[in-house]
Amino acid sequence: MGSIDRYIFRTTLASFALVLISLTGVIWITQALRGIDLMTSQGQTILTFLGITGLVIPSLLGVIAPIALMIAVSHTLNKLATDSEIIVMNAAGMSPFRLFIPFAYATCVVAILVTLIASYFAPDGLRRIKQWDAEITADVLANILQPGRFAQLDQNLTIRIRERQPGGELSGILIDDRRDPKERITIVADRGTVVKNVDGSFLVLEDGNLERFELGKREPAMVAFARYAFDMSKFSNQGRDVALGIRERYLWELMAPAEDDPIYKQIPGQFRQELHDRFLAPIYPFAFAALTFAFLGAPRTTRQSRNFSFGSAILAVFGVRMAGFACSVMTVKSPLAALVQYLMLFGVLGASIWIIIGGVVVEPPARLMEAINRSNARIARLFRRPATA
Structure with missing residues (x-):
């Protein structure tokens, strides 16, 4: 050339x-x-x-x-x-x-x-x-959890978030869990993040309170926590085959x-x-x-x-x-x-x-x-x- x-x-x-x-x-x-x-x-x-x-x-x-x-x-x-x-x-x-x-x-x-x-x-x-x-x-955590809405993930499980911050952080979280017929758990947390690892998917809550009302007891049990992991693996579908x-x-x-x-x-x-x-x-x-x-x-x-x-x-x-x-x-x-x-x-x-x-x-x-x-x-x-x- x-x-x-x-x-x-x-x-x-x-x-x-x-x-x-x-x-x-x-x-x-x-x-x-x-x-x-x-x-x-x-x-x-x-x-x-x-x-x-x-x-x-x-x-x-x-x-x-x-x-x-x-x-x-x-x-x-x-x-x-x-x-x-x-x-x-x-x-x-x-x-x-x-x-x-x-x-x-x-x-x-x-x-x-x-x-x-x-x-x-x-x-x-x-x-x-x-x-x-x-x-x-397919990830319920990213799609069903919409700010300002009550998301019913199960017949007896309801979650609500106030808003979604940049980076995926959630704020103003409310969880009402009645899946166990012997108790009812209500969780309120200031913020939380979704964490996924080999063990599953978890909603890690920070600075909140957990109220457990057991059947047969008159007073609920109150627990204040700085960090609490709520298991959400059942509702996170990551292994779906793609056609x-x-x-x-x-x-x-x-x-x-x-x-x-x-x-x-x-x-x-x-x-x-x-x-x-x-x-x-x-x-x-x-x-x-x-x-x-x-x-x-x-x-x-x-x-x-x-x-x-x-x-x-x-x-x-x-x-x-x-x-x-x-x-x-x-x-x-x-x-x-x-x-x-x-x-x-x-x-x-x-x-x-x-x-x-x-x-x-x-x-x-x-x-x-x-x-x-x-x-x-x-x-x-x-x-x-x-x-x-």
Whole structure:
């Protein structure tokens, strides 16, 4: 790889990384705000919130990476054209296909990244989210114990908390336990925290009073305590099995699903759709990069034709992606839709490479450019300020 190739390769990957991080960050924030109730209503810590919402990032990267590559290739080609480097390299005898080689190297890096994400990292993150969310959702201590409400965990057990402090600490706790027919226990505590260990789940109460009223006795027994552990293991369900969906399956699990898998028996078409989506994921970066270069990689001397080609490249990439989504949806019912998507992507890739090798310049028709120039001149005259004396 020569110095020019290394320069284009580094510039493309640097732009790709910047765009990928920026777009992923923005979309991740919008997704993370939807799970803010983990901290507010369920009393989870900020680390738990960031951990769960952060596991969706690999899935976002897999979707955004081809678009980010298209933007990076467009930026690099525009930079080369603005500095007249494309024209100079073309005049020195470098063909458009030779110029495309470093972009192809950068695309290979992106394709490998997308393959790893689609095969392992994205499903692994989604299954961790599902397991983590199941533990939180199934935990009665985090969901039923809502501030200001009397939660009846059992027929003869009622708990109320006044509020939930940051970090999961509970304050103003009242427990009315009548599960033992021979006695009734009432506990009032200033604060408490949920502690989980190998022995189970406990509600550790601090600074409170315990009143025990035994059957046959006239006066209750009062005990003041500084720290008291109330066993809640019966109401904390942490061992529930989680049924993995299709998106939570690794690539090899989709390729060879178990014959007795109930989800596979119920919706085999969605297994087929997800499997082909995983196979097609690394092809999209090559199609988008080649398509973008086909529109913008040829040397030009006019800014108008470059702007037109840039807009055409965006529309073409958008059209290919939308057509891919449509074929993916139809693959659920018809395997031929998957074949159409493969043919479409390889057709776009082949046509783009043919344009690049042939040095074809994709320019707008002359009449269209004349009409645009006349329209721009008319608009400029309308908004032109009259000269002042």
